[in-house]
Amino acid sequence: MRSLKNHFGVIFPLIALLFCIQFITLVGNVIKDYEKLMSEDYNIIVVSSKDLNSSNIKPLVSDFESIERLGTKSVLDRLSKDISAKNLNILQNSLPKFYSIKLQIFPSVEYMEEIKAKLLKVNGVSRVETFSKTHNKIYKILNLIKKISEIFSILIVILGLMLVLKQMRIWLYEHKERIDIMTLFGASFWLKSGVLYKMAVVDSIIATIIVTVFYYLLPDFSVVSFMMDEVGLKIPNVDIIYEGGRLLAISLALSIIAVSLVMREAKKNSI
Known part of the structure; x- marks a missing residue:
């Protein structure tokens, strides 16, 4: 149960991180489609x-x-x-x-x-x-939506990264005894931190799958499709291979960096 709880402690922040990253991409694509639609009428x-x-x-x-x-x-x-x-x-x-x-x-x-x-x-x-007056108003609204989504997502990313780092430290202290024993026998840095890296990779894959599936199914949600139809727009379909691969790469990079930072900190403190 504790192990499952620890996994959730990393998976949830990663989901929040990836959700926001993909949300920025989604908003950007929707705005591009809207700009294209506007250009046809302009x-x-x-x-x-x-x-x-x-x-x-x-x-x-x-x-x-x-x-x-x-x-x-x-x-x-x-x-x-x-x-x-x-x-x-x-x-x-x-x-x-x-x-x-x-x-x-x-x-x-x-x-x-x-x-x-x-x-x-x-x-x-x-x-x-x-028709600059009308045009300027629409263009400024589009830019405002972009900026708000970016600022909001950046804040969530920072918060999520902090939670991931905190959970990595919890993992480290839970494995402190094992690491101490391995240190006494002269184990290398990578051997001591192998379990943490493995857990980080597994959690990254799980978080990526959840976020990718959510955004893949999002256009089929009746409430979302109705709202988009009201303004004459459509949510772009997600390319599972490209978008999923991109999110997985980001998730793995963040998780591995977080584990490395925590392990380096532990090494300095002679844990």
Whole structure:
């Protein structure tokens, strides 16, 4: 029972660590998908007295995707009831040309201003509307979500690492008698600490499996899928091999470092 309790003492902090690390990754992927979705709906409107095409815009905007001329027919049709055909024709010839530019990405505030400045230098362009007020608000919200999730996760990681170190020290003192005997017989550092490293590896594997399975099944939870559908998003599926391998590597690294630190400390204290 004590052995099982000791294992839980390491597994739970490791689960918290890995959960937060994967949560940061998940939030990042969801935000990327949202930015992609926003980029599909985001347009820059350009007013120009001359014809524009992709050859005019592409050299200036590295993430340029397409340009489309916006028709004025609907506006002119409404005005045709109130003005003569001659005046309507004059108005039509004097109207500037309107274009909608789509980008491959959802631009940052700085990049958007850079694009606007470049487009205004194009010959014939008189106005560029980037809808900066709405865009800036959305972009800042996305960045805020990123920062909050990162700060929260970092705090949990620090707390979890402290708990792992504490549990390793408990393990060390429980094996103190065995280590003392092995020290008297001249056992090497690795031989004395072998049991602790073995326990750390086993607990790392168990924690990794639990976290990987949880995130793999997360998109299938009805509550989660409903909430994501409400905002038009989808939780990315977890690649078990890649994500599981990454989490296992992180878990093993942290556990082995924790055991090494505790054993080095014990060696200095001649335990």
